[in-house]
Amino acid sequence: MxxxxxxxxxxxxxxxxxxxxxxxxxxxxxxxxxxxxxxxxxxxxxxxxxxxxxxxxxxxxxxxxxxxxxxxxxxxxxxxxxxxxxxxxxxxxxxxxxxxxxxxxxxxxxxxxxxxxxxxxTSVAVSEPDAGSDVAALRTRAVRDGDEWVINGSKMWITNGTQADWLCLLCRTSDEGGYRGMSQIVVPTSTPGFTVSRKLDKLGMRASDTAELVFEDVRVPVANTIGEIGRGFQQQMSQFQNERMIASYQMVGAIELALERTAAYLQERQAFGAPLAANQYLQYELADVAADLDMLRHHNWAAVAKYQRGEDMTREATVAKLKAARIARRMADLAVQFHGGMGYVEENWPARFFRDTRLWSIGGGADEVMLRTLARMNGILPG
Ligand SMILES: Cc1cc2nc3c(=O)[nH]c(=O)nc-3n(C[C@H](O)[C@H](O)[C@H](O)COP(=O)(O)OP(=O)(O)OC[C@H]3O[C@@H](n4cnc5c(N)ncnc54)[C@H](O)[C@@H]3O)c2cc1C
The missing domain is CATH 1.10.540.10 (Acyl-CoA dehydrogenase/oxidase, N-terminal domain)
Known part of the structure; x- marks a missing residue:
């Protein structure tokens, strides 16, 4: 507690x-x-x-x-x-x-x-057109030239990408393959050779700009390397834990508000001579989400306590991200359903909520990537 x-x-x-x-x-x-x-x-x-x-x-x-x-x-x-x-x-x-x-x-x-x-x-630039879930497949490369890195490649799906002043870039800095030989480098977006090639038109999260970025002989000082050269992947994995936990914290607030608003709507809306909330089926569906929300909140608290003790919380962050996204999607589906047509129009919040919450089972590591990590931790996946 x-x-x-x-x-x-x-x-x-x-x-x-x-x-x-x-x-x-x-x-x-x-x-x-x-x-x-x-x-x-x-x-x-x-x-x-x-x-x-x-x-x-x-x-x-x-x-x-x-x-x-x-x-x-x-x-x-x-x-x-x-x-x-x-x-x-x-x-x-x-x-x-x-x-x-x-x-x-x-x-x-x-x-x-x-x-x-x-x-x-700021932006975090990890994903590429051909490397999303499989981070080890990324190809953007920085080659050392004296005291500078010369960066070539492209990044995809970068949040804040059209507005960022600098990127926390993950790229290859040696010929070692797989998880080795990557570094994190701060890249100011004012550097010549950097361009925003495309702003993406998305299903949801529409107020957030998402961009494709291109690097053509972008020169930055080697001193812009974050931490140790060659440890970028490991550092990014650690940074991903923060990303996954903040997603879960946000979903707690989002689900809580959606529950409150949907319950209030069901109290107001009359059908068959009574408020919709009088239907046990609707009550129980929302009560079930409320139970899931309690579990998620308490899971987050346990994760916070572990974080405060400085312990590894990979498992907690993975479970949190997976479950937060799934509970939010279920809540979003119920919010649209229980508002009827009113949930399907842009003028009411459930439509946007439905689109926005869909992202969290994809972004920051897809559900299946979380499951893969958990399968490995539980000895279900070899290796
Ligand atoms: C709106 C938005 C914002 C984003 N912001 C950023 C950002 O700021 N910075 C950044 O670096 N990236 C960002 N991303 C990228 C995001 O992290 C990736 O989209 C995500 O990691 C999935 O990669 P992918 O899209 O290439 O899907 P793919 O890797 O092509 O995977 C497609 C699907 O295949 C399935 N799958 C993948 N691997 C496995 C597996 N091992 N087992 C079973 N199934 C699997 C999953 O269902 C997955 O959704 C953003 C994405 C979006 C849509």
Missing amino acids: LTFTEEHEMFRTTVRDVVRNEIDPHCDEWEHTGDFPAHQLFKRLGDLGLIGVEYDAEMGGGAADHVYTMILGEEMGRCASLGVAMAFAVQTDMATPSLHEFGSPELKEQFLRPAIAGDMV
């Missing part, structure tokens, strides 16, 4: 208020335009101390405990656009953890400090 202090609850209120008052009112417009003003929004959130809540105070971070990250995730998950919530999570928990943990002081000063302040927007 986690202990929540008064400060934790005050933090929750701060995030809930900013989401409700400063983000939600713009979400319809951003969904329509297909992006949101990341620099403007992240600056505001940075000013409120919502970026880097656990990062070192001397870098401008909050030096807070991981419970704050969980609360931040849960409250962002209540945002009217899960695309905005995801894009923000890229900044806080997907593109910056490696730099914080493994980066040199100079690199952090140049790139982490402004990211925490919200002055720079």
Whole structure:
């Protein structure tokens, strides 16, 4: 059981208020335009101390405990656009953890400090057209030329990709195959040879820009390498744990709000001479999601406790990501179904929620990749 202090609850209120008052009112417009003003929004959130809540105070971070990250995730998950919530999570928990943990002081000063302040927007660039689930298949390559890396290749599906100031790039830096010989490199997007080749038109998460990126003889200092040369894959695997947990934290908030809203709708909507909520079938379906949500929340708490003890939490993050996505998808399906036609039109929240939640069984490692990891951990998969 986690202990929540008064400060934790005050933090929750701060995030809930900013989401409700400063983000939600713009979400319809951003969904329509297909992006949101990341620099403007992240600056505001940075000013409120919502970026880097656990990062070192001397870098401008909050030096807070991981419970704050969980609360931040849960409250962002209540945002009217899960695309905005995801894009923000890229900044806080997907593109910056490696730099914080493994980066040199100079690199952090140049790139982490402004990211925490919200002055720079970040992306994590791992996936490629031919390497998504199979990260070891990636081909983008950095070749050393004196004190510089010369980078060639392309990246696909990159969140914040049209707006980012720098990327946490995972690429090959030696001829060793498979999981070896990769490094994480900070690539400023102002570097000559970098281009955004395409902005992708997606089913959901529509307020979040997703891009294909091309690197043609992009030169960056070798000093931009995060951590050890050749350890990029291992560092990225660690960064993925943060990514998977923040997804699960967000889904707790998202499912909770969807449950509340669907229950309220069923109380109001009359059919067959009574509120729809009078149907036991509808009650029980929602009660079942509520039970799943309790289990997910408690699983997250156990993961937080393990994280705070500094223990490996690969298993917890894998289970959390898998289950969070699946429960969210079930909730989304019920929300649409129980709203009837009202759930199928753009003017009501279930339609967007249905599209947005679908992503989490694919992005950040597909369900099957989570299952593969668990199968291996349980001795079901050889090797
Ligand atoms: C909106 C969006 C945002 C994204 N943001 C980012 C980002 O910011 N940075 C980034 O690097 N990437 C990002 N991604 C990429 C995302 O992580 C990948 O899409 C994901 O890892 C799956 O890779 P893929 O799309 O290439 O699918 P593939 O690898 O081609 O897999 C297709 C499907 O095959 C199945 N499958 C795959 N492997 C196995 C297996 N071993 N066993 C059984 N079934 C399997 C799964 O059902 C999977 O969905 C984003 C994707 C989307 C759609």
